[in-house]
Amino acid sequence: MGCSSVPKGSGISQSKGSVKNGELVNGRRFPYKGANYKYFSPLSFALFNRAWVHSKVLDISLEAYKKCEKTCPKRKFLLMECSEKNGGRPWPHRTHQNGTSIDFATPLLKNGKIYHFDHHYGIWHYAMKFDKNGKLASNKKVEIDFETMAKHILALEKAARKRGMYIKKVILKVNLKDEFFKTPSGKKVKAKGIYFVRSLPEIVDDVHDDHYHVDFAWL
Numbered sequence: 702m703g704c705s706s707v708p709k710g711s712g713i714s715q716s717k718g719s720v721k722n723g724e725l726v727n728g729r730r731f732p733y734k735g736a737n738y739k740y741f742s743p744l745s746f747a748l749f750n751r752a753w754v755h756s757k758v759l760d761i762s763l764e765a766y767k768k769c770e771k772t773c774p775k776r777k778f779l780l781m782e783c784s785e786k787n788g789g790r791p792w793p794h795r796t797h798q799n800g801t802s803i804d805f806a807t808p809l810l811k812n813g814k815i816y817h818f819d820h821h822y823g824i825w826h827y828a829m830k831f832d833k834n835g836k837l838a839s840n841k842k843v844e845i846d847f848e849t850m851a852k853h854i855l856a857l858e859k860a861a862r863k864r865g866m867y868i869k870k871v872i873l874k875v876n877l878k879d880e881f882f883k884t885p886s887g888k889k890v891k892a893k894g895i896y897f898v899r900s901l902p903e904i905v906d907d908v909h910d911d912h913y914h915v916d917f918a919w920l
C-alpha cells in the first residue's frame with residue numbers, strides 16, 4: 702500500500718457527468734493518513750482503490766481537517782469511501798461516480814468523551830447501527846458527536862466556497878437530523894442553508910448513520 706502521507710495523482714482534474722453516472726479524470730488520491738484523520742480501510746484504499754476525488758475536493762477536505770485541528774482538538778477523523786481512480790460505480794454505492802462525493806464517518810463519543818474505537822473496524826464500519834437518538838445500538842454509552850460533525854461540515858463549506866464550490870447535499874439518516882440541528886454548530890449549518898436530504902428510500906436511509914455522505918458541486 703505504501704502508507705504515503707502525500708496525495709497521489711497529477712494533471713488537471715475533471716469530474717464528468719453526475720455523481721450517479723459519471724467519471725473522474727486526473728483525480729487525486731487522499732494520503733492514507735494525516736495529522737488528525739485517516740482513511741478507514743486499507744482494503745478499500747489499496748484494493749478497491751476508492752480514496753480518489755477531484756483535486757479541488759481534496760484541497761477542500763484537507764483544509765477542513767486542518768481547521769478542525771484547532772476547532773476540534775484531540776479529535777481524529779475517519780474518512781470513508783470516495784471515488785475509484787477513474788470514477789464509475791463503486792458497488793454498492795449508487796453515486797460516488799465522479800470524484801465529488803465523500804463518506805465521512807460520524808465522530809463518536811463514549812460517556813461524553815472522544816471515542817475512536819470505530820477506527821479499527823475497517824469496511825465493517827458501514828455495518829454499525831445507531832438508534833434515532835444517535836446512540837450505538839449495541840452499546841448506548843457510545844453516541845454520535847453531532848457538534849463535532851457540524852463543525853466539520855462548516856469547515857468543509859468554508860473551504861469549498863473559497864474554491865468556487867459548495868456542499869450541494871448532505872445525506873444523514875433522516876431521524877438523526879433533529880439531534881444534529883439541535884447542536885450550536887448544527888444551528889449554524891442550518892442558518893447557512895446547507896442542504897440535508899429530507900427523505901430517503903429506506904435502504905439508503907438505513908446506512909447513513911455511521912457516516913454522512915457529502916456531495917460537492919461548483920457554484
Ligand SMILES: [Zn+2]
Nearest residue numbers: 794803804914
Ligand atoms: Zn456515500
